[in-house]
Amino acid sequence: MRIGLGYDIHRFKKSKKGFFLLSGVRIPSGFRMDAHSDGDIMLHAVSDAILSALGLPDIGVYFPPGKPQTRNINSALILKYALHNAKKRKLKVSGASIVVVLEKPKMAPYRAEIQYALAKLLGTTMDKVGITFKTFENLKPFANCAISCMATALLTEGKRK
Numbered sequence: 001m002r003i004g005l006g007y008d009i010h011r012f013k014k015s016k017k018g019f020f021l022l023s024g025v026r027i028p029s030g031f032r033m034d035a036h037s038d039g040d041i042m043l044h045a046v047s048d049a050i051l052s053a054l055g056l057p058d059i060g061v062y063f064p065p066g067k068p069q070t071r072n073i074n075s076a077l078i079l080k081y082a083l084h085n086a087k088k089r090k091l092k093v094s095g096a097s098i099v100v101v102l103e104k105p106k107m108a109p110y111r112a113e114i115q116y117a118l119a120k121l122l123g124t125t126m127d128k129v130g131i132t133f134k135t136f137e138n139l140k141p142f143a144n145c146a147i148s149c150m151a152t153a154l155l156t157e158g159k160r161k
Ligand code: MG
Pocket: 008, 009, 010, 039, 040, 041, 044
């Protein structure tokens, strides 16, 4: 059994017809992520948690920011890489717990869709994936300027579903 912790933060950029991604789910917003990749912060934090549980370095080592080959990269590919490394060691994700911090929009209407999407990507079920949304309590400079995410992943022996 292994446990890993991951963290990520991205700046928000104002955008009239914007959206940002959480586990591949499009969240309509007046902001978009400032990112070299597709900016899917949740998949970045979860991927780092899995790699950390395996004693491996962070995703920036495998998918260096600023390189042409990682420009606008679909972060599901980053997660797949982390899962591939777990599978090589005969480990699967048995649980993931995530905290996302952002001021708006209110995320409750999107929770189930995000939970389902992440569980599917991890090869597990929704009841093994917990997602908590918090705010920055309007604290500058973070409120409406950034989104951050923390994630833990529990890996146990066995095959993915
Ligand atoms: Mg990131």
